[in-house]
Amino acid sequence: MEPLSTWEIIGRVLYQFSSVWVALILLFALSVAFKRRLGLYGKLFDSPIGMIGFGLVMFWVFTGIFGALDLIVTHDPLTQVSGMKNKVPGTPMRGAEEGEYAWYLLGGDNLARDVFSRMVSGAWIVVQIAPLATLFAFMVGITLGLPAGYYGGRLDTFLSFLANLILAFPVILLFYLLVTPEIVATGVPNYMAAVLFVFPIVFIGVLLNSRYYTRPNFRTPLLIGVLGVAIWLYLALISTSGYVVNNGDVAIPGLPSVLDPFDIPGGILVVFVSVVFVNSPTVFRIVRGLALDIKTRDYVAAAQTRGEGPWYIMLWEILPNARGPLIVDFCLRIGYTTILLGTLGFFGLGLPPESPDWGSTINEGRKLLSIYLHPALPPALALLSLVLGLNLLADGLREESLKD
Amino acid sequence: MGLFILRRFGVMLLTALCLTFVVFFLTNLYPNLEKLAKTQGNQRMSDEQVANWLENRGYSQPLLVKYGQWLGVAPGFTNTLSDGQVVGNCVRPGVAPEDTATFCGVLQGEWGQSTVFKDDVGAIVSKRLGNTGYLMFWVLVLMIPSALIVGVLAGMKEGSFLDRSLSTFSIITTATPEYVSGVIFIAIFTSSTVGLKWFKGTATSAMDNPTFENFFLPVLTISLYGMGYIARMTRASMTEVMTAQYIRTARLKGVSFPNIVMKHALRNALIAPFTVIMLQFPWLLNGVVIVETLFNYKGFGWALVQAAGNNDIQLLLAISVVSVFVVLFTQLISDIGYVYLNPRIRIS
Numbered sequence: 001m002e003p004l005s006t007w008e009i010i011g012r013v014l015y016q017f018s019s020v021w022v023a024l025i026l027l028f029a030l031s032v033a034f035k036r037r038l039g040l041y042g043k044l045f046d047s048p049i050g051m052i053g054f055g056l057v058m059f060w061v062f063t064g065i066f067g068a069l070d071l072i073v074t075h076d077p078l079t080q081v082s083g084m085k086n087k088v089p090g091t092p093m094r095g096a097e098e099g100e101y102a103w104y105l106l107g108g109d110n111l112a113r114d115v116f117s118r119m120v121s122g123a124w125i126v127v128q129i130a131p132l133a134t135l136f137a138f139m140v141g142i143t144l145g146l147p148a149g150y151y152g153g154r155l156d157t158f159l160s161f162l163a164n165l166i167l168a169f170p171v172i173l174l175f176y177l178l179v180t181p182e183i184v185a186t187g188v189p190n191y192m193a194a195v196l197f198v199f200p201i202v203f204i205g206v207l208l209n210s211r212y213y214t215r216p217n218f219r220t221p222l223l224i225g226v227l228g229v230a231i232w233l234y235l236a237l238i239s240t241s242g243y244v245v246n247n248g249d250v251a252i253p254g255l256p257s258v259l260d261p262f263d264i265p266g267g268i269l270v271v272f273v274s275v276v277f278v279n280s281p282t283v284f285r286i287v288r289g290l291a292l293d294i295k296t297r298d299y300v301a302a303a304q305t306r307g308e309g310p311w312y313i314m315l316w317e318i319l320p321n322a323r324g325p326l327i328v329d330f331c332l333r334i335g336y337t338t339i340l341l342g343t344l345g346f347f348g349l350g351l352p353p354e355s356p357d358w359g360s361t362i363n364e365g366r367k368l369l370s371i372y373l374h375p376a377l378p379p380a381l382a383l384l385s386l387v388l389g390l391n392l393l394a395d396g397l398r399e400e401s402l403k404d
Numbered sequence: 405m406g407l408f409i410l411r412r413f414g415v416m417l418l419t420a421l422c423l424t425f426v427v428f429f430l431t432n433l434y435p436n437l438e439k440l441a442k443t444q445g446n447q448r449m450s451d452e453q454v455a456n457w458l459e460n461r462g463y464s465q466p467l468l469v470k471y472g473q474w475l476g477v478a479p480g481f482t483n484t485l486s487d488g489q490v491v492g493n494c495v496r497p498g499v500a501p502e503d504t505a506t507f508c509g510v511l512q513g514e515w516g517q518s519t520v521f522k523d524d525v526g527a528i529v530s531k532r533l534g535n536t537g538y539l540m541f542w543v544l545v546l547m548i549p550s551a552l553i554v555g556v557l558a559g560m561k562e563g564s565f566l567d568r569s570l571s572t573f574s575i576i577t578t579a580t581p582e583y584v585s586g587v588i589f590i591a592i593f594t595s596s597t598v599g600l601k602w603f604k605g606t607a608t609s610a611m612d613n614p615t616f617e618n619f620f621l622p623v624l625t626i627s628l629y630g631m632g633y634i635a636r637m638t639r640a641s642m643t644e645v646m647t648a649q650y651i652r653t654a655r656l657k658g659v660s661f662p663n664i665v666m667k668h669a670l671r672n673a674l675i676a677p678f679t680v681i682m683l684q685f686p687w688l689l690n691g692v693v694i695v696e697t698l699f700n701y702k703g704f705g706w707a708l709v710q711a712a713g714n715n716d717i718q719l720l721l722a723i724s725v726v727s728v729f730v731v732l733f734t735q736l737i738s739d740i741g742y743v744y745l746n747p748r749i750r751i752s
Contacts, residue, residue, distance in 0.1 A: 168731045172693045176712030182435035339581045346583045366587050370605050373591045380584045388579035
């Protein structure tokens with residue numbers, strides 16, 4: 001078979017993404033049609049910058065999801081095919097079997113794996129980890145930042161000192177200290193996970209309790225239901241095959257395997273925990289600053305006069321009024337988390353070396369960069385466009401939320 | 405003001421103590437020590453031999469004792485091995501056992517011995533810092549003026565075409581981490597497939613003989629990522645100043661536009677970016693690690709990667725002390741400078 005020409009490659013790549021295009025067009029058509037009823041999200045479609053950013057972000061989100069559903073990838077991202085080592089984009093596969101895709105659209109890497117499929121699978125890793133890790137960091141930051149800003153005093157001094165302590169660490173040194181196989185063996189990341197993942201439960205519990213504690217016969221069943229599910233998820237998250245930590249010396253039993261619906265592979269858990277750990281002090285500082293500012297407003301004084309409890313004021317008066325800057329920062333922070341994940345991959349930390357995440361792929365590709373460009377450039381451009389999309393989205397949101 | 409600086413120094417010392425203790429704790433966890441023993445001694449040591457090796461070299465003492473020895477408040481560990489070799493944290497090659505100092509920690513100015521480079525940690529760190537300092541100097545020379553120019557030009561007329569294009573440019577640079585931009589630059593400017601062989605893909609030769617050809621790409625890569633952020637801050641502060649009353653007054657009086665920008669707006673617009681530039685240093689430190697690895701430039705960041713990869717405890721501790729002080733010092737300078745530049749704020 002003939003190698004594909006440049007135009008054929010572009011055409012075929014675009015065709016591979018057809019499910020993403022359909023989903024994007026549907027999403028945009030629906031959103032534009034109903035934008036007046038969709039609040040801040042709808043207003044996004046008034047700003048061209050926000051629309052471009054949202055489009056880029058959703059492109060990678062759909063790519064991740066459909067890639068995981070096997071709609072886009074042409075080959076298995078981990079399989080090595082003989083004779084395809086470092087082949088240029090558009091090289092036909094030698095002896096492609098029936099039903100197999102006959103070309104390496106973006107070429108092969110130095111282990112003869114398909115660059116295109118690896119890039120698409122890398123999107124799924126980012127889409128899974130980055131938003132969730134950012135969300136957890138926000139839960140930690142909000143749960144600690146609100147009381148620090150609202151109460152002030154010793155609590156504030158102590159928590160701010162802790163936050164500055166973590167921020168004074170160079171991120172890469174912290175990663176090197178936390179994300180090594182030796183540290184994983186000691187179970188330190190598991191302990192950190194056990195501590196950090198408590199915060200979302202505390203957050204949800206306090207949030208609901210402060211709102212409904214005046215109506216005990218509604219609150220009690222609600223709390224039992226919600227916290228029951230949350231604690232079950234928490235235990236399932238931190239325990240692997242029946243243990244929280246099990247390294248020979250220490251064995252802390254966790255949720256029995258029968259009740260444990262999913263196991264997080266050790267590598268992913270460490271990466272997740274360290275990314276949450278690095279991000280939460282910054283969120284803490286932002287939330288603390290916002291709380292300091294908002295607690296002087298009249299509506300807070302009104303709530304205090306009404307006799308509302310401090311947690312009600314923090315979570316139902318201050319937090320909703322701080323949502324604008326927090327949503328904008330959330331978008332920026334997902335981008336930053338993506339960059340951090342790439343950094344981890346770039347230094348070969350955490351995820352297994354054959355994993356198709358973008359950082360690892362860039363790291364592998366850069367070694368032969370002066371001869372072969374194609375293995376390193378697609379993941380680099382993918383990461384660039386996703387982070388750019390998130391930054392543009394944040395910009396659009398900021399512009400639109402300032403208009404109110 | 406004096407009291408303020410003194411208090412900040414106190415916090416700084418406390419932070420450095422806490423951080424080094426955390427680093428000390430993490431590097432002294434048993435699996436890490438085991439790895440150290442195997443890389444220093446023999447890959448095929450049995451568990452018993454590892455324990456023995458660690459015991460003989462004082463690694464099995466309680467954590468606080470070891471930390472005290474590193475600080476120089478506890479007497480250093482010494483032991484004579486069965487073959488007559490004297491080991492311990494105060495033992496230096498070429499110094500007779502009876503002349504060995506009792507205390508040798510940070511307080512005595514001794515940073516210990518690096519297990520990877522087999523050399524004095526202080527010497528390694530100062531040499532590597534020199535290399536990185538040179539890199540950072542050129543980064544700042546390139547980054548700050550260009551960021552300020554981009555920001556001021558964009559902020560002069562909000563919403564103009566120039567503003568739109570420069571803002572897009574700065575957003576793109578903030579979205580491009582060093583390992584992406586570096587790879588793209590290497591691909592475009594050094595690869596034989598593209599053919600634009602303008603620069604060199606490694607900066608190894610730049611340590612002895614820096615030239616434009618081998619040194620520009622690393623400098624550009626670090627500067628670009630930080631530049632966008634500073635430029636955006638400058639733009640925001642410039643647009644704010646340009647809508648101020650005194651600018652309108654100057655305009656109504658008929659002062660020319662270049663004159664307004666240069667003489668009336670610029671000085672007030674540059675207060676905010678100053679703080680941002682100072683707070684950018686910790687980020688630059690990260691960029692330095694990535695770029696030095698990417699371009700194989702043996703500086704501070706490269707030493708960090710080597711030390712962390714091989715669990716070189718003493719070197720890692722010295723590196724964290726240096727980086728903590730860089731971070732906290734720049735914070736202090738930014739606070740003081742902010743007060744100095746802005747007479748409306750005074751610390752009481």
